[in-house]
Amino acid sequence: MKITSVFDLYIQRTEFFTKLLIEHIYLTSVSVLIITIVGLTTGILMSSNKKMASIVLTLTGFLYTIPSIALFGFLVALTGIGNTSAIIALSLYGVLPVIRNTYVGITEVDAEIIESATAMGSTPLQLLLNIQLPLASPVIIAGFRTMVIMTIALGGIASFIGAGGLGVAIWRGITTNFPEMTVAGSLLVAMFAIIADVVLGFVEKGFSSKILGKE
Amino acid sequence: MTIIEFDKVSKSYEEGKDVIKDISFKIDEGEFVTLVGPSGCGKTTLLKMINKMIAPTAGKILIRGNEISSWDTTDLRRSIGYVIQQVGLFPHMTIAENIGYVLKITGAQKAERRSKALELISLVGLDKSYIDKYPRQLSGGQKQRIGVARALAGDPDIILMDEPFGAVDEIARKKLQDEFKQIHQKLGKTIVFVTHDIYEALKLGTRIVLMNNGVIEQSGTDTDLVFKPASPFVKDFFGIKGYKALLDEDTLQKDYEKAIEIAERTQ
Secondary structure, X not given: OOHHHHHHHHHHOXXXXXXXXXXXXXHHHHHHHHHHHHHHHHHHHHHOOHHHHHHHHHHHHHHOOOOHXXXXXXXXXXXOOOHHHHHHHHHHHHHHHHHHHHHHHHHXXXXXXXXXHHHOOOOHHHHHHHHHXXXXXXXXXXXXXXXXXXXXXXXXXXXXXXXXXXXXXXXXXXXXXXXXXXXXHHHHHHHHHHHHXXXXXXXXXXXXXXXXXXX | OEEEEEEEEEEEEXXXXXXXXXXXXXXXOOOEEEEEOOOOOOHHHHHHHHOOOOOOOEEEEEEOOEEHHHOOHHHHHHOEEEEEOOOOOOOOOOHHHHHOHHHHHOOOOHHHHHHHHHHHHHHOXXXXXXXXXXXXXXXHHHHHXXXXXXXXXXXXXXXXXXXXXXXXXXXXXXXXXXXXXXXXXXXXXXXXXXXXXXXXXXXXXXXXXXXXXXXEEEEEOHHHHHHOOOOHHHHHHHHHHHHHHHOOHHHHHHHHHHHHHHHHHHO
């Protein structure tokens, strides 16, 4: 197999790969959106409820002991083949880093800062929006970044349960003994993940220097 | 006029172990009350009951004539300034935003918050150019000044301070004390000030309250506590340190200069 033949493939099948890439972006974006909403909300609620915190952390930890392929299989039985199952699976996997980092970020804000803000008459909502979330944001964004990369990579195997995305190319390459196709698909997944990582790396740095003053 | 009143107030964290034991006392408007005593005597607990950061187990606390339970917690806290030893400035906000925080949560516009911050930063003796800096760019003493400015922003009539100058170096502390005493005289706020520093307590307080084991041992002016101690504990606590704190520094300085002169002459 020559690497040039992979690029030939991109040129010959541009339309096919573009369609898969768009599907991949769609699948991961929807999952990322769901994860962010659910993860942030859960993390915030946990930070003011110790009991809930330990239950949620145990549950999400347990989720990771299930192999992804088994979870996909399980979801096919429940929600059928296609994008819905894939998005549910991706969301379940990706939610832990966001929940954990939101929770840790908020609970680790210095006690005297919270005490000052409370004693000055902040309502719980004002405390959350003005103090806790901004100060937790570098940690939350670090979790968000991990989650996005993970979701993009895991999105590659969503095609096993009939969802679209670049996994389709990988899977087709494997089943038809066409290694160029597998490499072409994988390479695009990797590129997508790297670009997302670099962009989010800048965002993370920006927040850290704003909040913590690190250059 | 009485502004803060404790009426048979007790506090216990564990059954049968009272940190505050049946304390009754009143603070008048404009007083500068220093709460002093050994660690664990309950002075900080007493202070934090005033703005409902700690709830009493028994007894009544009245602020401006109204019992504390009838006050809306948020409203009460916004009307009382609060300064702690660690300052607790918000690291992600500029100095202007820190000072203007109380105004922000009560809905004031940005321009108003900024002009208030400019006014207060001069009052606490810092240059106006600090207004757009972040807390991490300031020294310990400067941070503490901002802490005081922040507590004054909502124009509260009561200010609570928990060892506010405890973490700054000796020279900066002395300066802060002098300036803060002037600020009190200028603004006439009621101040409740916790410290374990005898010198600080006697220097700043228009009334000094000595606590021990959850009760008030004695309350009075500096000369009352040093020269008319109500119990052996009071006498031991202030002792010669308290006496020294009352000596006039200018006279001492003159004596010292004279002693040097004599020593030079005899050489």
